[in-house]
Amino acid sequence: MTDTADATSRRACPYRRAVITLLLVSLQMSAAAAQPAAEGAAAVSPVDVSTPPRPKICLVLSGGGARGAAHTGVLRVLEELRVPIDCIAGTSMGALVGGAYATGMSVAEMDAINAGITVEKLFKEEPPRQELNMRRKTDSFVNYIGPEVGAGAGASNLGKGLATGVQLETVLRQLSKVQGYRQFDALPIPFRAVATDLVTGKAVVFKEGEMANVMRASMSVPGAVAPAEIRGMMLVDGMLTSNLPVDAARAMGADIVIAVNVGTPLLKREALNSIVGVAGQMLSILTEQNVQASIASLKPSDILISPDLGDFSTADFDQLAKISPLGEAAARAVADRLAKLSLPAAEYAALRQQQQAPLADDARPVDAIRFTPMKRVNPEAALEVMTTHTKQPIDQAALDADMRRLYGTGDFEHVGYRIDDTPEQRTLTVDAEEKSWGPDYLRFGLAIDTDFSSGNGTSLLATYRRTWLNALGAEWRTDLRLGEASSLSSEFYQPFDTQGDWFVSPNVQIERHTLPVFTRETRLAVVKQESARLGVDIGRYFNQYGEFRLGVQTGWMERMLDTGPDQARPSPAKIRLGSVGARVLMDRLDSAQFPRSGWYLKTWAYASRPELGADQRYTKWELQVSGVASLGDSTLNVLLESGGKLGSADLPSHDLFQWGGFLQQSGYATGQLLGQRLDFGRVMYYSRVAKGGLLAGKFAGISLELGRMRGPFMPDVSDGWRKSAAAFVGMDTPVGPVYFGYGRASDGPGSFYLTLGPAY
Numbered sequence: 018m019t020d021t022a023d024a025t026s027r028r029a030c031p032y033r034r035a036v037i038t039l040l041l042v043s044l045q046m047s048a049a050a051a052q053p054a055a056e057g058a059a060a061v062s063p064v065d066v067s068t069p070p071r072p073k074i075c076l077v078l079s080g081g082g083a084r085g086a087a088h089t090g091v092l093r094v095l096e097e098l099r100v101p102i103d104c105i106a107g108t109s110m111g112a113l114v115g116g117a118y119a120t121g122m123s124v125a126e127m128d129a130i131n132a133g134i135t136v137e138k139l140f141k142e143e144p145p146r147q148e149l150n151m152r153r154k155t156d157s158f159v160n161y162i163g164p165e166v167g168a169g170a171g172a173s174n175l176g177k178g179l180a181t182g183v184q185l186e187t188v189l190r191q192l193s194k195v196q197g198y199r200q201f202d203a204l205p206i207p208f209r210a211v212a213t214d215l216v217t218g219k220a221v222v223f224k225e226g227e228m229a230n231v232m233r234a235s236m237s238v239p240g241a242v243a244p245a246e247i248r249g250m251m252l253v254d255g256m257l258t259s260n261l262p263v264d265a266a267r268a269m270g271a272d273i274v275i276a277v278n279v280g281t282p283l284l285k286r287e288a289l290n291s292i293v294g295v296a297g298q299m300l301s302i303l304t305e306q307n308v309q310a311s312i313a314s315l316k317p318s319d320i321l322i323s324p325d326l327g328d329f330s331t332a333d334f335d336q337l338a339k340i341s342p343l344g345e346a347a348a349r350a351v352a353d354r355l356a357k358l359s360l361p362a363a364e365y366a367a368l369r370q371q372q373q374a375p376l377a378d379d380a381r382p383v384d385a386i387r388f389t390p391m392k393r394v395n396p397e398a399a400l401e402v403m404t405t406h407t408k409q410p411i412d413q414a415a416l417d418a419d420m421r422r423l424y425g426t427g428d429f430e431h432v433g434y435r436i437d438d439t440p441e442q443r444t445l446t447v448d449a450e451e452k453s454w455g456p457d458y459l460r461f462g463l464a465i466d467t468d469f470s471s472g473n474g475t476s477l478l479a480t481y482r483r484t485w486l487n488a489l490g491a492e493w494r495t496d497l498r499l500g501e502a503s504s505l506s507s508e509f510y511q512p513f514d515t516q517g518d519w520f521v522s523p524n525v526q527i528e529r530h531t532l533p534v535f536t537r538e539t540r541l542a543v544v545k546q547e548s549a550r551l552g553v554d555i556g557r558y559f560n561q562y563g564e565f566r567l568g569v570q571t572g573w574m575e576r577m578l579d580t581g582p583d584q585a586r587p588s589p590a591k592i593r594l595g596s597v598g599a600r601v602l603m604d605r606l607d608s609a610q611f612p613r614s615g616w617y618l619k620t621w622a623y624a625s626r627p628e629l630g631a632d633q634r635y636t637k638w639e640l641q642v643s644g645v646a647s648l649g650d651s652t653l654n655v656l657l658e659s660g661g662k663l664g665s666a667d668l669p670s671h672d673l674f675q676w677g678g679f680l681q682q683s684g685y686a687t688g689q690l691l692g693q694r695l696d697f698g699r700v701m702y703y704s705r706v707a708k709g710g711l712l713a714g715k716f717a718g719i720s721l722e723l724g725r726m727r728g729p730f731m732p733d734v735s736d737g738w739r740k741s742a743a744a745f746v747g748m749d750t751p752v753g754p755v756y757f758g759y760g761r762a763s764d765g766p767g768s769f770y771l772t773l774g775p776a777y
Contacts, residue, residue, distance in 0.1 A: 078111030082331025085110025087344025167454030476500030542581020598623025683760025693728025
């Protein structure tokens with residue numbers, strides 16, 4: 018036989034075998050039909066001629082910032098038409114929506130979360146204030162302008178983005194029904210997210226990870242959000258390499274792709290009038306090129322949905338509820354094609370029930386906790402911040418709180434984690450990325466407080482911090498204030514151990530300020546006071562709740578008449594200082610600018626004693642407590658403050674209580690009330706009248722105040738109760754909170770006020 022004939026015979030063999038097989042099956046079926054079944058014997062079943070398996074359908078969701086809210090509208094129509102989704106691949110906002118749906122979240126649940134999403138919630142730089150440690154929390158009462166910059170040799174001056182992404186991750190955790198490190202093929206719907214490796218320029222397709230971290234990496238827009246660090250890779254938005262990840266869906270075995278492209282439309286010529294516009298256009302061009310390549314790869318059986326989103330931009334996160342219906346309309350436009358993929362009602366219901374079944378958190382204990390290598394921060398000290406321990410079941414909520422607490426120390430640019438399983442042990446690895454612009458930091462600020470008459474104060478501020486001066490986390494901080502009230506203070510903070518609860522703090526302060534003296538409503542004189550103090554405190558921190566300090570102090574003060582009659586000249590002119598004091602500070606306010614919830618308590622007392630070098634013996638105390646609660650956009654803020662002397666010795670003239678001004682007995686001039694004992698109460702109501710994107714927005718409010726200053730410095734000034742009220746508007750601005758208000762006292766005085774900086 019020739020090679021050709023042999024080949025022909027081999028090709029014919031399969032057909033011959035198929036014919037013989039069919040004949041044998043026919044003979045068997047005929048024999049079975051001709052012979053009745055024996056009693057008790059099982060009947061012969063016919064050959065199984067089942068329907069072929071349905072095609073695997075994969076949903077591909079593109080990036081597009083806020084425009085990605087249209088994806089939820091598409092999902093709503095897919096559910097109405099009973100179109101099964103067997104896998105999901107998404108980029109940027111598509112990864113956010115796709116990841117939420119893949120973990121079992123319903124469209125209705127996503128709509129509810131979207132309704133509360135704002136630009137502020139997604140991209141505000143700082144984490145929730147309650148999660149900051151006390152050393153960083155007190156900074157919020159200073160009106161810093163601009164970002165923290167690096168001041169150390171070899172450090173970069175600024176961060177890698179306008180936002181760190183920590184606040185973004187907080188919202189992303191709400192959009193996932195599974196917590197912790199996961200294999201994405203084990204999710205209710207297998208899932209892939211795409212990011213871009215900033216070093217190699219290649220797409221990175223995530224098949225596993227901690228969902229919020231992966232979502233955040235996928236939507237880290239370069240320049241706006243700092244890159245995410247995962248497994249040593251510096252990751253940014255996947256839109257740069259694969260904004261419509263059709264290839265990721267094919268790799269998952271998709272037979273049919275439903276691709277939703279919400280796009281990043283190019284700007285028109287008239288919008289390209291700034292560096293921001295040009296930079297944005299460059300990103301859009303890169304994105305559009307890879308999107309068109311993905312669209313070109315679609316097959317005739319695939320379905321492309323391109324919602325018409327009009328003028329909605331990628332930054333319109335305050336408009337998500339309006340964008341979502343546009344995706345629904347686009348999906349209905351291709352409903353005839355989608356309907357061909359529909360499942361019977363019962364079968365689809367069973368599928369969705371399975372896909373929405375809750376997945377239990379993996380609470381297995383870890384055998385070890387380690388940190389990725391750090392140059393400055395002591396891993397033992399970082400571990401003390403955490404409540405998660407080895408050999409104990411993982412509490413997912415506690416682990417997430419640990420990450421927020423670590424970030425709240427102010428040492429890290431980003432904090433994430435992963436769990437590595439090997440046959441030998443299970444390890445929790447914390448990816449704590451130290452600030453690239455540290456370890457020395459510089460910040461600048463500005464404060465304005467004026468009543469447009471006697472009280473006018475403008476101050477320039479600067480803070481310089483050196484951190485991690487030793488393995489226990491020692492820090493040296495210096496603050497400078499220049500203005501009508503000027504000061505220079507420096508403090509060295511030294512913890513006793515890596516836990517950092519107990520500490521010792523030597524400190525020095527040089528200060529110059531003015532003390533106005535009023536007789537009734539007329540300013541009689543201004544006394545200038547200059548002082549220098551040297552002290553040391555021993556104290557204890559209570560995590561993010563508060564601190565206690567006990568310390569001794571020595572120094573001197575010099576007083577001189579600045580303006581006014583000679584009889585107002587202070588005496589004695591020079592005073593020696595020496596005291597021992599204690600202070601307790603508890604702070605759970607959500608904001609120092611426009612607090613909406615929480616409480617605050619501060620109390621202190623100190624005793625001036627000749628045994629410590631002081632000229633005079635007296636004891637002074639003060640207590641301030643407040644509580645804030647909100648309902649919707651309305652907020653009630655209540656404050657009580659009191660202070661005075663302990664014992665029979667009066668307070669000296671250089672250490673009296675000074676009161677009056679905006680929200681501190683409004684209507685009176687700033688510092689007009691001077692005396693031995695202060696009692697004050699305030700009920701303040703304000704409402705947010707406009708939201709402000711990344712800022713808190715605009716507020717309008719009123720304040721009702723009741724107070725008295727007993728033992729007034731000037732004998733002709735009343736020590737009775739004083740009633741005041743104020744009306745104000747406030748706005749959070751890029752240079753800080755601005756308040757403009759008018760206050761009036763019941764006995765006549767009234768003033769306008771302008772304040773830049775926290776007025777709380």
